[in-house]
Amino acid sequence: MQVFKAYIKVMLKHLPTAIIYLVVFVGIAVAMTFAGLGSESSVFKEQQLKLCVFDEDNTAASNALAEYLSQKDEIVAVENDDTALTDALYYKTIDYAVTINKGFEEKLISGETDELFTGRGLHGDVNESLALSRLDGYVSAVRAYMAAGHDLDTALSKAQTALADGSKVELVAKESEKAAMGLEPYFRYLTYILLCIMLSILCPVIVILCRSDIRSRAQCSGIKTTSYFLQIFLGGAVFVIAVWLILVAVGLALYADSLSGRAAVAVANSFVFALVAASWAIFISCFAPGGSAVNVMTQIISLANSFLCGVFVPMSLLSDGVLKVARFLPGYWYVKLNDMLLGSSRSVKASQAAMYMLIEAAFAVVPLLLAILVRRSARQKSAAC
């Protein structure tokens, strides 16, 4: 087990880098979680949305709605312009923009439900659902009072009073949403940190053990080639599993209250991704990059995978072009499955989960095969190793 031991020793020398990554990552995760917990009570009290309202109807009914919204939420003025709105949504100046369409009052009286409003928000965003349910709630309340025989004006004012303290139910919904949001981003960010650690540590260690001079010394010794590579493989496996276990354990400990069968699948998903990251490290090690080249490549690959695949920026904000490219990256499939398991969409079939993980696994197998090819042709060309 000499090679294995040397592997671990060399690895330990590179460990400070990994520890820095781990500490920073876990530290940020913990800080974000507890910061979120601290403000939770105030979130319940206020739970305001930042809305932008355009009243195109300008009738008693539409004015009353605008008035109701301004009491419930914060109204932010934004130019009624496509770019301005997109920017405002992106930078979170507003959570949702609603246009009260022309004919709102007439439709309200006649009982029509189509196209009362035109809304704009981030697709799949919690705030969008909140805004929509608020508008729906208001319209149904007014309808109910009118059906009960009140005229429009009375119905409008009664609805407003009735809805004034009807927020309890939404708060509960928000609370469970909040907890799941902890686990989901944590596992999402895992893709970044796993790539960073594997590429910046596994890769240089393999480069060292496969350096031709050190390899030829081993090749001249009594140790069998298969045993040599087996021990290198074992050393790598121990490292990958250890890093993965630590990261998953921290995540599960931080968000223990939201564990479920889905979380178990998400854990499996993250293991598949750890293998992908390790396999990429092995592939890159074939080209024996120097220390700074490894760092540059680590950052390029982990950041590209993160930004293109919706790790840092939600997929809903990415353009179709970017998402098409992202399909060729493992992070895309990982983040999608993770979102299905832990995120807002919350719908996933077992077969779908299995397929996504298989696609990810393909991103691990292909670089491994390429690595074997590259090493073999390099061995045929070079003098030793």
Next chain:
Amino acid sequence: MENTPETIVKISSLVKRYGDLLAIDHLDLQINKGEVFGLLGPNGSGKTTTINCLLSLLSFDKGSIEIFGKEMTPTSYDIKRKIGLIMQNVAVFDELTVYENIDYFCGLYVSDKAQRKALVEEAIKFVGLDEFTKFYPKKLSGGLLRRLNIACGIAHKPELIILDEPTVAVDPQSRNKILEGIQQLNREGATVIYTSHYMEEVEQICSRIAILDKGKKIAEGSCGELKQLIKNTETVNIELPSLPQNVHSALASLPHVYEVRYDDELLTVRCSGGRHNLIRILDVLQKNDISFGRVYSELPTLNDVFLEITGKELRDKE
């Protein structure tokens, strides 16, 4: 009673090509037990390639290699266990200390812990790195690094030690220590193959020498035998400000003189056999009233052997 010596390494008509380049050209070598065998040749003559083929690190095109009487193949682990290799480049882990490095490479041969500990400590003492066991290679000077490289190759007490230019870029003091070490290992029973492009080293420690040029063995024998192969017996060097043509001719027609060269204010006269060559040459100069500076006479070196056979200097003039 004198037995025929045991053959340790036998290379027969070895041919190795790198694409179009013929790196080893039908090389035959036989190395016997207890020898310090020198492989001497200029850079690019094929020394490292020969060693790599010998160790099955490199496949070759033709020929056969036997070590300890058995054919050497990439899977001849029993043969490999008895060989120690010290490569041209220092091959150690920068991440491991001196002790850990030697322990690692020794551990590729010896798995028993207690036995290995003793061997590693002995190797450290042998190369004189006692005070540096906890140092990392980056902190060692060139000479100490070379000694570490050697310790890594010999800690397991191999019967056959192969050293490929172990003294490149080493200060004279470390170099002497290394050469003495090799001779001591040889006295303790190891057979040694030593490659170098420094003829002085080879002359100093090798009992038999093969001279390589462009992948071909151009001569083989003990140092004395090699020098007898050539006609040169003495080279006389004289510093002169100028040399008229008639004096040049007079010198060339002296008995036993076979070459007269004059460049950079230095007169070089090569003689074969005979005595009193120096006196006769100085006599010619005095008669022609030519004043001269420093005078020195040299016995033939392996460089002269190489020069006479190939027409080139062994070492590139720096």
